[in-house]
Amino acid sequence: TERVLSGMQPSADSLHLGNYLGALVNWVKMQERYDAFFFIPDMHAITVQQDPAELRTRVRRTAAQYIAGGLDVERSTVFVQSHVPEHAQLGWIMTCLTGMGEASRMTQFKDKSAKQGADAAGVGLFTYPMLQAADILLYQPHGVPVGQDQKQHVELSRNLAQRFNHRYGETFRVPEPLIPEAGARIYDLQNPTAKMSKSAASPAGLLNLMDSDKQIAKKIKSAVTDDGAEIRFDQAEKPGVSNLLSIYSALTDRPIGEIVEEYQDRMYGHLKVELAEVVVAKLSPIRSRTEELLEDPAQLDALLATGAAKARSVAGETLAEVYDKVGFLPAS
Ligand code: ATP
Ligand code: MG
Secondary structure, three states: OOEEEEEOOOOOOOOEHHHHHHHHHHHHHHHHHOEEEEEEOHHHHOOOOOOHHHHHHHHHHHHHHHHHOOOOOOOOEEEEHHHOOHHHHHHHHHHHHOOHHHHHOOHHHHHHHHHHOOOOOOHHHHHHHHHHHHHHHOOOOOEEEOOHHHHHHHHHHHHHHHHHHHHHOOOOOOOEEEOOOOOOOOEEOOEEEEEOOOOOOOHHHOOEOOOOHHHHHHHHHOOOOOOOOOOOOEOOOEHHHHHHHHHHHHHHOOOHHHHHHHOOOOOHHHHHHHHHHHHHHHHHHHHHHHHHHHOOHHHHHHHHHHHHHHHHHHHHHHHHHHHHHHOOOOOO
16 A cells, blocks of 8 residues: 655644644545554654643644544554654755755745744754655655645655655655645634644634634634625635635535525625534534543553554664665664
């Protein structure tokens, strides 16, 4: 079977609806067909400052949400990045293969460093895509399921794989970005031209998997809508309403056109109230299951240890080959 690999940052207490619809739903489907690896990139999370105790909590919470959202740890390999040291080891080699200019073109770095101020941004934020290349290439996956926002990073991974293969001989499989077509991008409720993001300035625009039913209803109610009263899908003129329609469609598996038709001659308020019901119906069971899993952290940690052992058996093989090819002296 073909292999896929993906991950989501434990950079917040909760995943958000964009992570769920843009990634997790898709992962759950993929584990049926593929040899799937899903990891929690805690090493990426520290590219911006994290409180240590909070980071630990967030890694467990993210793992619990993966599982509550439908990942089956028997079927998929679910692990924490820092449990597999090969990521850091290959990350260094990828960093050495990358050009300064090439790295400077990564738009996520530009966005995130602009948010922090150029001097506050750490070098890790700059080299993040090289560690990400290592994350991917260690497992020799045929595909990497990511949102549109990660496409440039997967492109870099492909370039680095090809460069390494060219320089040192065939070693890495060159992975394809697997970008879901529908529900691929969810926008911030308060700022519907920006993507919903864990690192958003304000939490009001995020629908979190761990939000209470009340919080969800409130956030949807106060979502920014557009001038006029007409409910139609038009991302340029009506980004707010269009985002609500996309969410509705993605959660119900109904085409947007059908939903638009249903809301003809009705008001934004109706759409919001009913959308809130749809979101709550989907998220509240996931939240309960997450809370249940978090009640037994030792058991959760044991699941992650099993995942890490499975991951290391694959990653270790790739790294050994890479170390040999670049000319490192064998350690024993
Ligand atoms: P951060 O702000 O820390 O970068 P994030 O919310 O962008 O967090 P990531 O961990 O970077 O989340 O991404 C996890 C996965 O979720 C990726 O596959 C990404 O493409 C997807 N994703 C993130 N935001 C959205 C969104 N708004 N819509 C759809 N998919 C998204
Ligand atoms: Mg992101």
